[in-house]
Amino acid sequence: MNSLLSYPDRGHWGDSKWRGNCSGYVIKDLVEHFQPKLFVDVCEGSGTSRDVCTELGIDYVGLDLHKGQDFTKDFVRGFLPRPADVCFSHPPYGAMIRYNEVGHWQDPDLQKSDLSECNSADEFLEFSQTMLLNQRLATREGGHYATLIGDMRKAGSFHSFQADYIGMMPRNELVAVAIKTQHNCVSDRRQYRGNFVPIMHEYLIIWKRSAKTMLQVSIDKAAELQTREAWTWRNLLRMALIAKGGKASLQELYGLIERMPQASTRREANNHWRAKIRQTLQKHFSRVDQGVYALAA
Known part of the structure; x- marks a missing residue:
């Protein structure tokens, strides 16, 4: 694993029809690099992480809003048999894909906690910090928590969420940022004019949990x-x-x-x-x- 990631196909894990699905090769690289005994995914989606961990023989816990687990209200650590060695997330990027509208789940009670229903970038970032802090607390000291996040352009505004994510977590816990090329996106089929610059990458941000308390x-x-x-x-x-x-x-x-x-x-x-x-x-x-x-x- 290095700081440049490119997977032309997403692999055979999970459901390729699930919009915004993470490539299973990201999970495979994380598992093979950090050798976790317990891998946790707090945004499991169609089960890509589950399938990779099953294939590699790694203990796994997968959580998701559509399964009833809400990281904006529920304590992630409470769902685990022990602290995670790696705790991963790949959240929806604001309202780029609204998951209740594309049929992944439909429950009005969950919409208030769905990051794809956020009305603003600030609301998305507030929920995101809760997610990351929850991941951190679910990770053992010396273990790693990570997120895959992209940039967003909406209504003429550009948001580089990775910069915000790095800024909201402990500076001395950041260990790596990898750039992942995006392939086979819906936007790949569009034609752009003028000086528009399409977004063709995501960021894999990795932290290592220290002994710092939440107060610190x-x-x-x-x-x-x-x-x-x-x-x-x-x-x-x-x-x-x-x-x-x-x-x-x-x-x-x-x-x-x-x-x-x-x-x-x-x-x-x-x-x-x-x-x-x-x-x-x-x-x-x-x-x-x-x-x-x-x-x-």
């Missing part, structure tokens, strides 16, 4: 967000000073930041943005005159 994970993620916010303010001010030739007054910087499109979300999220600018300038930049700041030497 939460504290670490909060600290990372604070660090990134500090970077953003610092870099916005750095760009504003660069635009002014390396030196500018406080009032000039206020005006420049207000006009920067990339700064709008920072301003909306922080009602005291002028105070934040002053604080960042005092901490990271050089004051060269009364109310005038420059790039640090």
